[in-house]
Amino acid sequence: MQEYQPFKEGKVREVYDNGDTLIIVATDRISAFDHILKNRITLKGTILTQMSKFWFELTKDVLPNHMISTDTKDMPEYFRQERFDGNSMLCKKLEMLPIECIVRGYISGSGWESYKADGTVCGIKLPEGMVESQKLPEPIYAPSTKAEIGDHDENISFEKSIEVLEKLYPGRGEEYATKIKDATIALYKKCAEYALSKGIIIADTKFEFGLDENGDVVLGDEMLTPDSSRFWPLDGYEAGKGQPSFDKQYVRDWLKANPDSDYLLPEEVVGKTIAKYKEAYALLTGKEIQ
Ligand SMILES: Nc1ncnc2c1ncn2[C@@H]1O[C@H](COP(=O)(O)OP(=O)(O)O)[C@@H](O)[C@H]1O
Numbered sequence: 001m002q003e004y005q006p007f008k009e010g011k012v013r014e015v016y017d018n019g020d021t022l023i024i025v026a027t028d029r030i031s032a033f034d035h036i037l038k039n040r041i042t043l044k045g046t047i048l049t050q051m052s053k054f055w056f057e058l059t060k061d062v063l064p065n066h067m068i069s070t071d072t073k074d075m076p077e078y079f080r081q082e083r084f085d086g087n088s089m090l091c092k093k094l095e096m097l098p099i100e101c102i103v104r105g106y107i108s109g110s111g112w113e114s115y116k117a118d119g120t121v122c123g124i125k126l127p128e129g130m131v132e133s134q135k136l137p138e139p140i141y142a143p144s145t146k147a148e149i150g151d152h153d154e155n156i157s158f159e160k161s162i163e164v165l166e167k168l169y170p171g172r173g174e175e176y177a178t179k180i181k182d183a184t185i186a187l188y189k190k191c192a193e194y195a196l197s198k199g200i201i202i203a204d205t206k207f208e209f210g211l212d213e214n215g216d217v218v219l220g221d222e223m224l225t226p227d228s229s230r231f232w233p234l235d236g237y238e239a240g241k242g243q244p245s246f247d248k249q250y251v252r253d254w255l256k257a258n259p260d261s262d263y264l265l266p267e268e269v270v271g272k273t274i275a276k277y278k279e280a281y282a283l284l285t286g287k288e289i290q
């Protein structure tokens with residue numbers, strides 16, 4: 001049997017190369033305040049992979065995506081081990097475009113900081129008198145370039161995203177930049193509206209796109225998980241202040257109250273956090289995680 005080693009190991013995910021496909025595995029690791037915590041959140045990896053699967057299926061008519069299967073029977077023999085069950089996705093390998101496509105539906109985080117400073121978010125002038133966590137009149141597209149390891153991603157204008165893509169794909173920069181912008185807004189609108197009807201606000205998120213063998217734009221990476229998005233509970237939402245994170249609320253609160261914990265959570269906080277991930281999955285999909 002062929003053995004596999006991840007060729008890429010991020011904070012939370014592992015990526016395995018399989019020729020013209022990839023196997024992307026979401027682990028049970030959790031990060032907060034830019035650190036990987038010492039605890040594992042049982043089933044978090046499975047929940048995140050199944051959530052991406054849910055959104056990919058819901059939106060395949062808006063834009064094709066890279067998902068082939070989450071069944072390990074469709075993967076090389078090595079992946080038919082319990083530790084890959086449910087948390088792995090076989091994907092079509094794409095040539096990734098070097099743009100992170102961020103979309104903001106609510107004013108929060110760095111967007112809120114920017115608005116307080118000069119009344120704009122991502123270069124867009126907004127009405128006066130907006131308050132923190134308020135819904136934006138229209139979702140805002142905020143591309144950024146992927147930084148080398150260690151650097152922070154750099155926000156860029158839409159025009160700059162055309163330039164970056166034009167350099168890589170002469171004659172097609174504007175076409176690709178427009179396509180990923182329009183897809184980002186369309187995917188966000190459809191899914192945020194759906195999530196809202198289930199009690200979850202998706203305040204913002206990030207998509208990554210790539211090109212298939214025909215040069216067509218395809219959605220890649222993970223989709224609308226709490227790791228790539230800000231999820232807020234609709235219950236208790238009130239503009240004018242910061243909102244609790246749907247999934248990491250207990251973790252962040254506890255870490256703030258226990259600065260000397262060395263990133264080891266008590267079991268009680270782990271248990272409550274597992275329950276939040278299960279709740280998010282059940283609310284969104286109407287199904288219990290297995
Ligand atoms: N279908 C795909 N084909 C090729 N690369 C992909 C595909 N989907 C996602 N990727 C890439 O896989 C990597 C996943 O790594 P990740 O764990 O998110 O760490 P990071 O974002 O820090 O690089 C990213 O570089 C992403 O762009």
Ligand SMILES: [Mg+2]
């Ligand atoms: Mg990533």
